[in-house]
Amino acid sequence: MLASILVTGLVNGGVYALLALGFSLVFGVARIVNIAHGAFYMLAAYLIYVLLDVVGVGVAVAVPAAVLGTVLLGLLSYWIAIEPIREHEGAVLITTIALTLVFQEVLLGFFGGHFLANPSWVDGTFPLLGVDVTYQQLFTLVVVAVVLGGTWAVLERTRLGIAIRATANDRVTANLVGMNVRRVEMATLAVSAGLAGIAGAVVAPLRVVDPLMWQAPLVTILAVVVVGGLGSLKGSILGAFLIGYVEAATVFLVPSGSFIKGAVALTVMVTVLLVRPEGLFGVAFEEER
Amino acid sequence: MFASWSRVVRGALAFALAVFASQALAAGTVKFGIAGPMAFIQGEDHWAGAEMARDEINAAGGITVGGKKRKVELVKIDTNEILNVADAATALERGITRDKVDFVLGSFRSEAALAMQEVAMDYKKVFIVVGASLDQLSANVEKDYERYKYWFRISPLRSSDLVKSSFAMLGSVAGEIKKELGVPVVKVALVAEKAAWTEGFVKAASGAIPKMGMELAGVWQPSATASDVSADLTAIKGSGAHIVFTAISGPMGVALGRQMGEMRIPAIPFGINVEAQKEGFWKATDGKGNYVSTLNFYADVEITPKTLPFVQAFRKKHNRLPTYTATTYDAVHVLKMAVETAGSLDADKVVAALEKVEMVGTASLVSFDKQHDVTFAPGKTMPLGVQWQDGELVAFWPNGWNGITFKGVKPFKVPPHMKGQ
Numbered sequence: 030m031l032a033s034i035l036v037t038g039l040v041n042g043g044v045y046a047l048l049a050l051g052f053s054l055v056f057g058v059a060r061i062v063n064i065a066h067g068a069f070y071m072l073a074a075y076l077i078y079v080l081l082d083v084v085g086v087g088v089a090v091a092v093p094a095a096v097l098g099t100v101l102l103g104l105l106s107y108w109i110a111i112e113p114i115r116e117h118e119g120a121v122l123i124t125t126i127a128l129t130l131v132f133q134e135v136l137l138g139f140f141g142g143h144f145l146a147n148p149s150w151v152d153g154t155f156p157l158l159g160v161d162v163t164y165q166q167l168f169t170l171v172v173v174a175v176v177l178g179g180t181w182a183v184l185e186r187t188r189l190g191i192a193i194r195a196t197a198n199d200r201v202t203a204n205l206v207g208m209n210v211r212r213v214e215m216a217t218l219a220v221s222a223g224l225a226g227i228a229g230a231v232v233a234p235l236r237v238v239d240p241l242m243w244q245a246p247l248v249t250i251l252a253v254v255v256v257g258g259l260g261s262l263k264g265s266i267l268g269a270f271l272i273g274y275v276e277a278a279t280v281f282l283v284p285s286g287s288f289i290k291g292a293v294a295l296t297v298m299v300t301v302l303l304v305r306p307e308g309l310f311g312v313a314f315e316e317e318r
Numbered sequence: 319m320f321a322s323w324s325r326v327v328r329g330a331l332a333f334a335l336a337v338f339a340s341q342a343l344a345a346g347t348v349k350f351g352i353a354g355p356m357a358f359i360q361g362e363d364h365w366a367g368a369e370m371a372r373d374e375i376n377a378a379g380g381i382t383v384g385g386k387k388r389k390v391e392l393v394k395i396d397t398n399e400i401l402n403v404a405d406a407a408t409a410l411e412r413g414i415t416r417d418k419v420d421f422v423l424g425s426f427r428s429e430a431a432l433a434m435q436e437v438a439m440d441y442k443k444v445f446i447v448v449g450a451s452l453d454q455l456s457a458n459v460e461k462d463y464e465r466y467k468y469w470f471r472i473s474p475l476r477s478s479d480l481v482k483s484s485f486a487m488l489g490s491v492a493g494e495i496k497k498e499l500g501v502p503v504v505k506v507a508l509v510a511e512k513a514a515w516t517e518g519f520v521k522a523a524s525g526a527i528p529k530m531g532m533e534l535a536g537v538w539q540p541s542a543t544a545s546d547v548s549a550d551l552t553a554i555k556g557s558g559a560h561i562v563f564t565a566i567s568g569p570m571g572v573a574l575g576r577q578m579g580e581m582r583i584p585a586i587p588f589g590i591n592v593e594a595q596k597e598g599f600w601k602a603t604d605g606k607g608n609y610v611s612t613l614n615f616y617a618d619v620e621i622t623p624k625t626l627p628f629v630q631a632f633r634k635k636h637n638r639l640p641t642y643t644a645t646t647y648d649a650v651h652v653l654k655m656a657v658e659t660a661g662s663l664d665a666d667k668v669v670a671a672l673e674k675v676e677m678v679g680t681a682s683l684v685s686f687d688k689q690h691d692v693t694f695a696p697g698k699t700m701p702l703g704v705q706w707q708d709g710e711l712v713a714f715w716p717n718g719w720n721g722i723t724f725k726g727v728k729p730f731k732v733p734p735h736m737k738g739q
Contacts, residue, residue, distance in 0.1 A: 030556070033552050033553065033556060036552075037548070037549045037552055040548070041546075041548075041549065137357050138357075141357050141358065141359070141362070142355070142357045142358035142359070142400060143358075143359060143598055143602075144569055144572045144593060144598070144602040145601070145602060146572075146576065146601065146602050146603060146604040147604075148604050149580065149604070152580070154580070154581060154582060160552060161552075161555070161581055161582065163548075163580050163581060165580070166548070234604075235546065235548070235577075236545045236546055236573065237545045237569045237572045237573055237576075237602065239569060241401070241543070241569075242545060244543070245543060245544070245545055245546075276549065277549050280538075280549040280550055280553060281549070281553050284536050284537060284538045284539075284550070284553055285536075285537040285538065285539050286539065287538055287539055287540045287541075287549070287550055288511075288512035288539050288540055288541040288542075288544075290541075291541065
């Protein structure tokens, strides 16, 4: 059982990490609690479905096109709905919820409530510590590593990354020294939407594609980023694996209570907040980020 | 100035005339409120089945009420109950008070059906459930007949009867596994979504499986909205289960089918899986849902002489197999029969007629028991056992059970990857 918990927690943690990265990034830089992050994940999954199933292009075209499409939709959403109320954090939060519901209803209108599927990139299973893991799940772990490395490289090694970090650190000073803060925030949102798009491309084949698919991961993402510390990328990764392991342990130790795995994850979140209100790697420990 | 006032007056007159004319026309119809989640396949089939019945009845002149022929008029009541259970009761109340429906048919989620039952009983409207299985719905009729007598259920069976019939099928599936694999004791993993309708199922199955000579490998209860059950399946694989006995009505049914195929879990998924009853299941699982088996109410088999003509007509119109919520077709017909017997739209008279009705339907021989549930008995109403076999939904049960074999059933298949275990 221990091996099963270790492997399942690792695999699920990888999925959660991929979903949480973009959410955490956009909060860290722009201080936007972007509830619509799950909606962008869903939009990418639908774009891939349409490109593969309706347009008939291959995966090599569908995935980059869907990620690009998600980035464009993210930018459009920011430009139309978020930027005009940018200074009002509460209004921004509610707007991202509204955006999510708009996307949900539009997809419901176009596709109905039918459950759809995106094909796996790689079929088959691999025995890991005696537990069969699908190649798609392993592939997700690889993508997490690549995305994390890529995000780190962009933040640490590029002018855009320096601008993003400077804006995250002190928005007013960044503005005073001549940085175009608005453009930096838009770039961050584009990166975040792109990450949601990549998650949609890689994770959706493991799940069901439907207009409510944003709901289930959203609660987990919130738990992950709050446990890790809002805005902290390394905190999100750690939080993702922590929640992944907590959920796996719940399912294996209390199978008839596997429906409470989400509640257990939230309990962990509350417990961490009680002990460390800023999360494991919250802002207090991330000032040099 | 005078000209503009004249236009206003003429407009108002035209509007009043249109309202009067529509009401006059509506007075000559019998209004059926079709209540379901219309953005989802359950609601789509509620509507599709009712539409086919309406077209047939209207083509034949309509329903005879007190010696006069009246056309059938359908009113769409979108309950939105899959997204929000609370919307269902409001939608139904609007259908009754604003659209003035004479009868109500439909519902899907048991939680929504309970709330809708109260609304329909408040207004003394005959409400035939086509979609929700909770026992409590029909138990209410026996408990307080005067209040709940307007409530009936035509499909599916009540949960406890679904359990009984699924046990009969489980015995048959276990027999196939014993024969094919040569195992002395068949192990069963119970997977039920956490919902009101599965509570009785879990309790009954946990007790009955050992009594049936099988071993209960464990009980797994993921959330009703789970879209990933890979952790549960890893644990189930470790338990050595041969059968994954399911009670699932939501998206988890798709996830389970797909992930069992992807992870090559050496067990047969069988039980109640509402998503697997739909032809879209194969595509939704990316073709990985092979061998998934479930109770169902329609397939290309002859349950009654009306089944195949209905299934074929439905397929011709909608290019797919009907799901069980399309039994609104039977519900409209049974109400027509009751109204004509009663000679009136009066709810009490229609209830009295419904209590005595006997009708050959498309999915069963329709009659109602003392709880106003469709009568569950061999030869009356019983579900089918169907299995996905290489992209085709094939009926395998009943095949000799209690001497009953439906014309068109095919052999059950044990997945080849179970044989090497």
